[in-house]
Amino acid sequence: MNSEALHARPQHSGSAPSKPAVRPATPADAEGIVRLRSAFVLGEPLTREWIARSGAGLAARLAPGGDARARVVDAPDGTLASCALALVHSVLPEPASPSGRAARVHAVATHPSWRRRGFGQAALTALLGGLRAERVSPVDADVPGAAAALFRASGFCGSLAPMRMTWPEPPLRGRVDEKTGHVWLPPEQYAETVMKATGFACVLFTDGRERPVQLHGVYSPTHPWQLVGGTMDPGERPWETAVRECREETGIELGGPPKLLATVYGLPGAEWPYSTMGLVFDGGRLDEARIRDIRLDPREHDEVRVLPLERWRPLMPPRDFARLRAVLEARRTGVAAYFDTWDWGTQ
Structure with a gap:
């Protein structure tokens, strides 16, 4: 036995297939999509707890009748090599959205082991084709800077990032020491101020x-x-x-x-x-x-x-x-x- 290499790594072909095998995502793919989005799209990766919670929520939304649409490319080991995810929402009917439905692309992500093979572009193209077949329009996207070229190649345009509002944190409340003036915060608020x-x-x-x-x-x-x-x-x-x-x-x-x-x-x-x-x-x-x-x-x-x-x-x-x-x-x-x-x- 060669104890210096007991389990060989899989050998991947250096040439990419001409047409990546893209398929519609199912609820079973939800956690894999969340993991790709967490690792390669979000600025701050999700914790294991949030990956599980987000995966469970997405699984329900990928089920028939749900509002999630996704296309994925499988890796040979059964994990996801790439994914493209959009969520459909209702809007007021107007010329730009005659069906009263629009969508936002929340993630296009490819694992580093499978990049530069066209997987991400293929998944996004298939996703947009499915949305178009459902007459979902317009389609917006959350676009990280590194992915701008991929989205523009698919027909997206514009440069303004969407505006977002989050509710402000409540003001700090605590007990004031009358002698020193020091503010003693409640434990849950003090915990927010210390090193994580x-x-x-x-x-x-x-x-x-x-x-x-x-x-x-x-x-x-x-x-x-x-x-x-x-x-x-x-x-x-x-x-x-x-x-x-x-x-x-x-x-x-x-x-x-x-x-x-x-x-x-x-x-x-x-x-x-x-x-x-x-x-x-x-x-x-x-x-x-x-x-x-x-x-x-x-x-x-x-x-x-x-x-x-x-x-x-x-x-x-x-x-x-x-x-x-x-x-x-x-x-x-x-x-x-x-x-x-x-x-x-x-x-």
């Missing part, structure tokens, strides 16, 4: 020769090779997250008690708007049979590798490699690491 952070928990596995085991992510060009683990769900404690993520990503059931290897902190940046705080636990050493039996979730990872530490350096961003090195050193010395420079990028 997301939490994660990871697990370091090595083989018998102390070589780190890592997974290749299919969704994150920023962090291509990753420790087993992920973001904490609401209500979870860090060790619970580590156990759940390990089961979901590898099929391995962690035993206790937890052994902490490192505390990790990162400042927010262009890649993520919140600070990041997490714990890395020791998952122990895996023999070749257990490594070979790792079961990947293809929606998240497509390869397992086992490499000596220095062989990881050219495969990872410097901050990811520095974190891996600190965690491995903590395993070697038995002294937990404090790693506070896992910052998000500025570009």
Whole structure:
């Protein structure tokens, strides 16, 4: 067995099909569409909770009689490679909208692995064709700057962004200390003023020769090779997250008690708007049979590798490699690491 490449990544053809296979979306596609929109359209990605809530809402709206219209292109692994989503709404009948129905395109998104193949343009063209067949007009669009050329190629014109109103936040209310003049806010209002952070928990596995085991992510060009683990769900404690993520990503059931290897902190940046705080636990050493039996979730990872530490350096961003090195050193010395420079990028 070659333990350095246990699960091969799928090989994609370098040439795109002349006509991407576009199909109408069904309620089963709702969460995939929401995930593409969250990751590649919205300025601030949705949390897992909001992805689930938005996906459930969209599934109902994609059902027969609903107001959502979408076209998708499938990837070979069963996930969505690309999507185009519009919502239909009622308007007053007039020459520009004789049917009394109009639409707004809320998302055209393609996963980075499948870009430059015409998938997004094909999905948008099919979506607009369906709306035209239903006599839905006019059609507006939320257009990020990077997608302007795609929309103009489909016939959209204009440059003014739509105006939007959100209800203002209520004024801060609290108890005033008569001696100092300090305002003591109610807990829920004070919570809105403090730093926001997301939490994660990871697990370091090595083989018998102390070589780190890592997974290749299919969704994150920023962090291509990753420790087993992920973001904490609401209500979870860090060790619970580590156990759940390990089961979901590898099929391995962690035993206790937890052994902490490192505390990790990162400042927010262009890649993520919140600070990041997490714990890395020791998952122990895996023999070749257990490594070979790792079961990947293809929606998240497509390869397992086992490499000596220095062989990881050219495969990872410097901050990811520095974190891996600190965690491995903590395993070697038995002294937990404090790693506070896992910052998000500025570009």
